[in-house]
Amino acid sequence: MSSKIRMLQYSLAINEALHQMMAVDKSVFLIGQGVKSPWYVGNTTRGILAKFGTNRVIDTPVSENAITGAAVGAAISGMRPVVVHPRIDFMMYALDPIINEAANYHYMFGGKSCVPVVIWGIVNRGGEQAAQHSQSLHALFAHIPGLKVVMPATAYDAKGLMISAIKDNNPVIYIDDRWLYATEGKVPKDIYSVPIGKAVIRKRGRDVTLVSVSYMMIESMRATQILQKDGIDVELIDLRTIKPLDGELLLKSIKKTGRMMIVDGGWKTGGVAAEVSALISESGFKYLKAPIKRVTLPDTPAPASSRLEKEYYPTSKNIILAVKEVIKGKGCHGLQG
């Protein structure tokens, strides 16, 4: 199938996925707080209300719990809703329908019912928004059996994973980052899927495996290019899905490089980086030439003051320093600090 490919903004790639899926599948509808307001959701929903009307594009009162539950309930009765939370922080009100209901429904009824819902949470940090408008809470959802969690880093994946999430018969948590909205990438015009549960190698390399996800892939790519000039050949992996993790690709890479550095935009304790590290320790320990290192947020709420914010969010500089330490790192078999 020929498909026209052109440069498209990340946020407009999401927009295109929603437009196309709503056009081809009448059971798809969009619901959530601010779903028609660029102030809430940027240009991700541009033109959708005008095209599909208020019956299928439902802006709602501030009632995250009931509205998310309604999306889950609509999915139970055969629809494929996309429910948006313009800030993932607000989604915490909806943990009951997400964790107790959506995640368990298929299992606890022995496969008699399923919940094909997309729960879309937007990370919208920086700009001195502080603790309750800046959180990256993806690890929380990755912990729950029955949920799939995707975090696209490129425009191509933003569209392809939204389409896969809508087509999936399970609840999918789709998490994007406003810092990615203005980035551009090659995006086919046709409908296409990016498989859930598959990571991708963004750059092949021999010296060290750099694992990243979502916006941190951009910082990692920057670091990778600089490190290349310093003679360090990084293999950069973009997880794309954090649940289920693509263990196969990670193990294949560590077998080749023997060193791993993991970058995540969430907190350190119990986070995605910890999970990847545990996976490698369990199944790839024999390949390790040096201890695994993590670059994450510190275990601290997000501050307001931009002076502190600068310190808080990791950048390519932190990644470069950490990669160099891993490269210098001696074999962990000898239990050196």
Add this chain to the structure above:
Amino acid sequence: MVRIRLCEESLVELILKGEIKCPVHLYSGEEAVATGVCSALKLTDYIFGTHRSHGHYLAKGGTLAKLIAEIYGKETGCSKGRGGSMHLVAVEKGMLGAVPIVAGTISLALGCALASKIRKEKRVTISFFGDGAAGEGVLYESLNFAALKKLPIIFVCENNLYSTHMSITECRVKNDIFKIAEPFGIESYKVDGNDVLQVYEAARRAVKICRKGKGPVFLEFMTYRLRGHVGPDDNVQGLHTDIRPKEEIAKWQRKCPIKKFGKFLLKNKILTEKGLKNINQQAEKEVCKAHQFARRSPFPKKEELNKYVFKD
């Protein structure tokens, strides 16, 4: 109603003997609510239940044998032994799920009603919940959204006066739960939940309103559970933990919905004593067979522990 009562009472001894291990919340005493409401529905209408939903499941047409098998944790149960008494489903009958999170299914029912509106169907969704759920915020969010979008949903509050161990007088200033719907512009009524004819009539009217696109409706049915919150009674390990006065339980036993309707049938010569007895015997046989089926059924295979986490 007789079927539900006999089903519930058949479990009592097995629970006490430890043959049934999963938590069971018996519906004895509240049968008129599920029966009256579900009698006003079509097969295509939806219902959602609670932790105490054997009655809802049966009244909507769920298979008795699959219910009993589920309670025994068997592969032949309605949820394949993965759910137990508190997670019941009969999708083919429009019973889309009972769950033991208080108020947990109210928003799910809201979503089903929303889906019906989007698809332009005449389908009605019932959200069954107890008086305890009136303490949860999601009920108020759901009332508002349902009213705002005129959704075909009937909020059915089964007010049995107790939220687990706690009397309603300790939970609310006034025992008038139906009034919470009024500020949202929702028609709401308080009805005798032990009179199946009154329940049916209220439900029938509410269904009619919803089918006309003039929903939602809120119905509060006053009723009482004759058994404990969980299990046959509330005496935990020999301690008398049931704070319900004996006279109160006796009073509600006299108001038993089955006896009440039986009297009505006899008085109006709709059924004879013999006819009533036949109904009882038939139900007894069915319950007995259901237990035999459940006992004979296999447990889920241990290799299938992780089955059903995801749907393909």
